[in-house]
Amino acid sequence: MSKIISVIGVIVFLLLSWLLVDTYVTAREPLIEEQTVAEERLLNAHSFAGITERQTYYGETTVHVFKGMLDGESHIAWVPASSEEDILVKQTADGVDKKTIIDTLKADGKPEKILDIRLGLRNQQPVWRAVYIAEDQRQYYEYYSFQDGTFLESISLKRS
Structure with missing residues (x-):
């Protein structure tokens, strides 16, 4: 009897774990898709290479921030989620860290x-x-x- 309860407990645990992971992955899909679209927009507009970091900033407007290389120097790009707004690119050295x-x-x-x-x-x-x-x-x-x-x-x- 205790083996049956143990097996049921393990099955319930695995199902709950799968449900939590699936919920997390499903919830992150729109963010990942937005970042991918923003990255493609950046790469089409500038010869940005070797993106090392990406963040999303939620403020007055949503902005995806990418750090990477442009013309052999470290740059930061601010890519608004709205395609009507311009991409802003600055050298990393032009600002504080x-x-x-x-x-x-x-x-x-x-x-x-x-x-x-x-x-x-x-x-x-x-x-x-x-x-x-x-x-x-x-x-x-x-x-x-x-x-x-x-x-x-x-x-x-x-x-x-």
Whole structure:
């Protein structure tokens, strides 16, 4: 009797695991498809090669951000999800890196826990968005200029 219960338990576990994996894969399909379309659009517009990193930024507009090589130098491309909007390409060296933003946050003594730092577009300008939880237990969204790392704006939300 215990063997039957064990076999049923294993079968139920496997079915639930399969269901969870299938749900996850199905949920990610639209994002992967959007990124693929954005990547193809980038490659058709520029001779971008060796894409090393891709992220999606959800802000005022959805933007897919790609890091890779263009003309032998490291570049970053911001590809809006809307095909009517222009692709923005900048040399990586023309802006500050993620570590600079982390150092800025830590120097100001703000974050208790950094949740996310990613590139995006705000008012059609490249920005770094930092999301963190401060000591006051509020969640902050701070925007910094990609070009020089200057602080642009902060939005805070009360965590419940």
